[in-house]
Amino acid sequence: MAEYEKALRPEDITRLFVERSNAGDAAGVAALYEEDAVLAYPPGSRTVGRAAIRTLWETVLADRPRFEPEAPLPTLISGDIALTATPPKDGTGARAQVVRRQPDGSWLRVLDQPEFARPAR
Numbered sequence: 001m002a003e004y005e006k007a008l009r010p011e012d013i014t015r016l017f018v019e020r021s022n023a024g025d026a027a028g029v030a031a032l033y034e035e036d037a038v039l040a041y042p043p044g045s046r047t048v049g050r051a052a053i054r055t056l057w058e059t060v061l062a063d064r065p066r067f068e069p070e071a072p073l074p075t076l077i078s079g080d081i082a083l084t085a086t087p088p089k090d091g092t093g094a095r096a097q098v099v100r101r102q103p104d105g106s107w108l109r110v111l112d113q114p115e116f117a118r119p120a121r
Contacts, residue, residue, distance in 0.1 A: 004031050006106035010082040010099045011072045013109060018067045026061050030054035032109055034100065039112045070095070082107065088115070 004020075007013045013032050020028035030053045033039070039047040039056070047056045070086035077083075080101035087094055098111040 002027065002031075004028055006104070007032065007099075007108070008106060010075050010077065010084045010107045013097065013099060013107060014072055014084065014086060015069065018069050021057070021061060021065070021067045024061045024064065026054050026057035029057045029061075033112070034108045034110050037109050037112065039109075039114070041112070041114050043115065081110075 030050050073085040082099045085096040096113045099107045100110050
């Protein structure tokens with residue numbers, strides 16, 4: 001695997017995701033996840049494992065979508081686990097990720113819920 005910048009804080013993962021996605025680097029996006037991570041995408045399904053996440057992002061990034069940075073909500077940390085979240089700019093819901101500190105001190109995603117809508121009122 002190529003050598004990538006590591007997320008030294010949980011919040012770094014969102015920035016690295018945007019940079020790598022906009023560069024069309026599916027392997028770089030997948031490197032932000034633990035080997036057995038679970039991604040709730042496409043909507044209504046799950047993609048399990050770094051290899052499957054890479055394959056998914058190869059397909060998504062083939063269309064060259066453009067991602068914009070989103071300001072993170074406050075991170076909640078308990079030991080080596082953290083919850084990160086960002087509100088989408090369109091205000092339609094939220095994004096949330098559970099990340100884990102790695103033995104080298106960097107952080108990787110374990111669970112990723114990239115989009116979910118607010119309940120209807």
